[in-house]
Amino acid sequence: MSLSSRPARAHERRAVVAGVPTTPPDNDILRGRGLTLTQGPVTLLRDVSAAVRADETFAITGPAGAGKSALLACLSGVVAPDCGEVWFNSGPMHVLDEKGRTALRRRHFGLVDGRTRLLPELTVAENVALPLLLDRVRRAEAFAIARHWMDRLDVTEHAESRPTGLGPALLRRAAVARALVTRPAVVFADEPAHDLVGAELDHLMRILVSAVRSHGMTLVLATAHRRVAAHADHCLALREGRPDPHADGW
């Protein structure tokens, strides 16, 4: 399978493959092995492994403080683990420096963080188009693609509004549109339905999962919400930074 749903560029592939260790890759699009992450005196992850198949929806679950966001950050390259390996599409991410991981994230990953606002000074349309502009897509083309995704996620009506003052459901949908606009290989969603309940939560998750599946993307969720995790094909439950053997108790 190709590196992503978009045509991969030669130099991108080189960036991923450069300095490949000899470990044989497997069929997982994303794989973390023996991940350990500390922040100051706190150990967020202790020897955690995870494997995500292509085109599947994978959920990292657990109570608050379990290490869900930390594992998602390691898998998406936002943070480099202190110890362990991360492989993306048969290429080692753990050998890349900050710049390399940032480039990889820009070209192959989409991120939804339910707790992070959109950039408050930009309009909703500009927020959605921003990842395309980061990838040097022409302005007119970027805004046309952004408009398509805003239509799909039902936020076009507020395209020229600033995020301040908009409702949480609308903000979450705009954040999803921003993550999907580049048609990434993997979409990482950290509490995508944060602050949403009931029908709004179901609506957002339905749109997200159907969009991801229809475009052949992989979705990795980090959530403490059972209703969100219910959309996943596979789950990994964490507790205190370790895989939880008693996941039913969560």
Add this chain to the structure above:
Amino acid sequence: MAPAGRLRNAWHGASGVDAVRVLAGAAVAGAATIVLLCLLAWALPVEPPGPALLGPVLAALPVLGAVAVLVTIGLRLTLPGQAADANRRSRDSVVSEVAVTALAGSFAGVQAHLALRTLPAAPPAPVRRLLLIGASAPWPGVVAVLAAVPLVAVLAAGYATGRPSTRIRPPVPPYVGPLVALAGLLGQYLIADPGHPERLSHGAVPAALAGYGAVLLGAALTVPWLLTWLGSGWAVRAGRAWTLCAARRVEASARGLTLPLGLITVAVAVITTSGLAGDHTPTEMADAPLFLIMTTVSSCAAAMLFTVVVEHGPARRETSHTLHSIGAGERIDRRAALAALVVPVLVCVPIAIAVGALTAWPARGEGNSFPTIPAHAALLGMVWTVGLLTLALIAAVVVTLRDERPGLRRGA
């Protein structure tokens, strides 16, 4: 409760009043009162006759300006979380705290001034004259001094606790600033006789001064509107991520920087007018009040600029975190942040110089009625203002770059 917690509560008190802030506020008020009383003593009509009252009154303005800026900056930097979501009640309590503190500090300042008089060692004559105030002092003057410092502190506290939003359009309609400036310029040019500036009739002097004031006010109001217009115009054409972010930040910061940019505009415009229309005589002590006012205005502007930058640190860190997570390199965020800092100043200073030059033309020549100072003093003022602004910008840039360090971003 833990001993450390008990100690902290004993120091800060159950009311949430910060003892350090109270002591610092009282010290500022006391020091300002002492300086104002010295100025009042200097202006007393003693033998030989003292200077005119206007000079000390003008010289008092920088002192009060310094009080306002120190109170504003102190409150804004010590009320990080409260002011962001402050309700009316908590704002009122902070303003009351400042009022009581300033009043107590002013009384202490009067007592300290009286105590200085009774020192056993005889001070030199000029210093002795500054201390000649007490029972024989004009009570309206002392009352004015006692009232002025707390009043200015309360006004500054009211301004500081109602912090500006990051995304609001300027408070006045956009056409007001240019209209006021144009009306002032028109008035000046109609009154002035360019061929014979010395013929300006005495009755026209207040009108000319009002016109000059209108030009300054209009320019100060125009700069934020112009920045908003410039930012939005840039944003709709921006084809790259960093230019889009920079343009929108310039547009968004226009409201937050309204006051410092307005003050910079006024200071640079007055100095430019003075430099072009002022006479080439040596600097004298009589020029000190106007020079002091301009110095204070520019100092206030630079301090406010820096304070706004510090205040917006958390929002900037969050923006940086978001940009980083969606794959923006450090350079993109850094370029946008620096452009958003530098562009407002680059817009403001040339406009102020242009306004100052335009108003200098009818004011040139002997006997002009405008508040000009000798060209040497104006040059010194320009060096001071631009230098201070540059320092404030450098400090702001350092703070901005520090906010974008990966360690801080990770914790955001």
